[in-house]
Amino acid sequence: MTMANARMSGGSAHGAHDHHGAQGRHPAQAAALQVSDYFVRIGCDPLTEAFERRSFSPPWRGSRPVDTEDVDAVFKRIFATPRQETAVAYVHVPFCQTRCLFCGFFQNAWRPEAGAAYVDDLLAELAIRSTTALVSSAPIDAVYIGGGTPSALAADDLVRLVEGLRHHLPLTSDCEITLEGRAFGFDLAKAAKVADVGVTRMSIGVQTFSTEVRRRLGRKLSGPEVQSFLTDLVALGRTAVVCDLIYGLPGHDGAEWCRDIEIVDQIGIDGVTLYALNTFPGGPLASAIEKGKLSPPATPGEQARAYADAVERLAALGWLQVSQSHLVRSVREFNRYNAAIKRGVTCLPFGAGAGGQAHGYRWRNVIEIAQRREMIAQHREPVEALALVPPDHAAHAMIAAGLEAGRLDLVAIEALRPGFRVAVAPLLANWAAAGLGELSGDGFKPNHAGAFWIGNLTSGLSAGLQSATQAESNACCGSV
The missing domain is CATH 3.80.30.20 (tm_1862 like domain)
Known part of the structure; x- marks a missing residue:
C-alpha cells in the first residue's frame, strides 16, 4: 500500500x-466538538507547539447508518x-x-x-x-x-x-x-x-x-x-x-x-x-x-x-x-x-474493500473476497457501512479542500452553512495571531505551520460548523 x-x-x-480500502465504520453519533478546544496559545512556536498532537477530522463524522434491512x-x-x-x-x-x-x-x-x-x-x-x-x-x-x-x-x-x-x-x-x-x-x-x-x-x-x-x-x-x-x-x-x-x-x-x-x-x-x-x-x-x-x-x-x-x-x-x-x-x-x-465529489468504488460516495451516501464494498463472492452469488449487494453523510458534509468537504489547497473561502462555506463565519471568527483570529496563517479579506491562508496542523485546523472549523448548525436549530425552536 x-x-x-x-x-x-x-x-x-x-x-x-x-475513500477507498478498509474504510472505517461510520459512527452513528458524532462526538460534540468545541471551538474553544482548538485555540492556540499566543507566543508558542506555531510550527512545533500549536497543539499537543495531530488530530483527524473524518468526513464521515456524524453519518447515520442505513438500517440493515x-x-x-x-x-x-x-x-x-x-x-x-x-x-x-x-x-x-x-x-x-x-x-x-x-x-x-x-x-x-x-x-x-x-x-x-x-x-x-x-x-x-x-x-x-x-x-x-x-x-x-x-x-x-x-x-x-x-x-x-x-x-x-x-x-x-x-x-x-x-x-x-x-x-x-x-x-x-x-x-x-x-x-x-x-x-x-x-x-x-x-x-x-x-x-x-x-x-x-x-x-x-x-x-x-x-x-x-x-x-x-x-x-x-x-x-x-x-x-x-x-x-x-x-x-x-x-x-x-x-x-x-x-x-x-x-x-x-x-x-x-x-x-x-x-x-x-x-x-x-x-x-x-x-x-x-x-x-x-x-x-x-x-x-x-x-x-x-x-x-x-x-x-x-x-x-x-x-x-x-x-x-x-x-x-x-x-x-x-x-x-x-x-x-x-x-x-x-x-x-x-x-x-x-478532497472536494467530496462522487467516487465510484470497485473491488473488495473499496469505499465510495454518491447522492448523499457513503459505503464500503465488503472487504473479505470469499464473503463478497458468496453475497454476489446470493444476489445480495456486497456492501457494508452504508450511511447517510452528515448534513454539513458539503461544507466540511469545502473546508478540507480549501485548507488542502491553501486558501479557505469563508464566503462559500457561509453560503452552505449560515452562521459559520460568526462561529469561527474568534478561532481564525486566534490562529492568525498565533502564527498559523493569515486572514485576508474573505479567506484564511495557512502557512507552513498551519499546513502541518491541517487536521487540527479542520477539526476546529468542523466544530464551528456544529456550532452554527446548533445555533440555527435553537433559533428555529425558539421561533415555534
Whole structure:
C-alpha cells in the first residue's frame, strides 16, 4: 500500500482509508466538538507547539447508518439515480507482497495464483455497474487503482483491468488513470505495457531511500535499488511518475530526511507526497516500539520541522506546492483524483474493500473476497457501512479542500452553512495571531505551520460548523 490511502487524513501516513480500502465504520453519533478546544496559545512556536498532537477530522463524522434491512433497496436506488457532475473511480486491489510495519491496513498476503481470479471479479463488477444510471450518466475524469499493491498483479492481468476500465466506464479523453505500486516486483516491461493501454500516472510507495530504515520497516529493496527503478521509470517517459515519503520514521534522522529530499529532486520525478508517520495503537509498528525492537518515532514537533524543511527545500529547487502534502514540478502531474476526493465529489468504488460516495451516501464494498463472492452469488449487494453523510458534509468537504489547497473561502462555506463565519471568527483570529496563517479579506491562508496542523485546523472549523448548525436549530425552536 502506498500513501494515497492517507490523503483524506490530513497528511498522516495511513491515517484513514476513507475513500477507498478498509474504510472505517461510520459512527452513528458524532462526538460534540468545541471551538474553544482548538485555540492556540499566543507566543508558542506555531510550527512545533500549536497543539499537543495531530488530530483527524473524518468526513464521515456524524453519518447515520442505513438500517440493515434497507441496505439492498437503498443501494439499488443510489445506482439507479443519474448524476450530473463528473465523478472519479477507485479500484481496490487488496493484496500486499509484504506486511510493512508502518501500515495499519494489511488485509491479504499476495499470492500470484489469486491475481487472475480477482481481476475476473473486477471485470464482472465493472460490466454490471456500467449499465446503471449512476455510472453511465456523466463522465469520469480520474481513476485510481490502489491497494494493497496493484503493481503486484501480472502484466497481462493489469492490461485486462485497464482495458476493462476503458471499455466499461465513461472516461473522459484525458482521464487520469493512476496505478499505485512499489518498486519490488515491478519492472519497466510491465510499466510499458500498462502505459500502452492507458495508465497515465504511476504512484510508487518509497517512504525513504535509507536502506537501513527500509529494512527495519519490512521493505524488500535497498534505497539505491528503489532510486534506480524510479530513475528508469522516469526515463521511460510514458507516464507521470510520483512517489511518497514518510517523515518521523523510527531511526530516521534529519540528515537522512534531507538526503531523501535531495534524491527525489535528482531523480526527476513529476511529483512527491510528504506524509507524517501515524502509529496505530496495537499495530505492528507500535508493538515493535513497545518491545524495544525499534526506537521511538519522531515527536509531533520533530515531524513539524521535517515537514517545513522539506517543503522549503523543494520550493527553493523549483517545486510547486499544490496541496498540504503534495508538490509538483512538471505540467505532467495533475494530482486530479486526490484533489477531487478532497472536494467530496462522487467516487465510484470497485473491488473488495473499496469505499465510495454518491447522492448523499457513503459505503464500503465488503472487504473479505470469499464473503463478497458468496453475497454476489446470493444476489445480495456486497456492501457494508452504508450511511447517510452528515448534513454539513458539503461544507466540511469545502473546508478540507480549501485548507488542502491553501486558501479557505469563508464566503462559500457561509453560503452552505449560515452562521459559520460568526462561529469561527474568534478561532481564525486566534490562529492568525498565533502564527498559523493569515486572514485576508474573505479567506484564511495557512502557512507552513498551519499546513502541518491541517487536521487540527479542520477539526476546529468542523466544530464551528456544529456550532452554527446548533445555533440555527435553537433559533428555529425558539421561533415555534
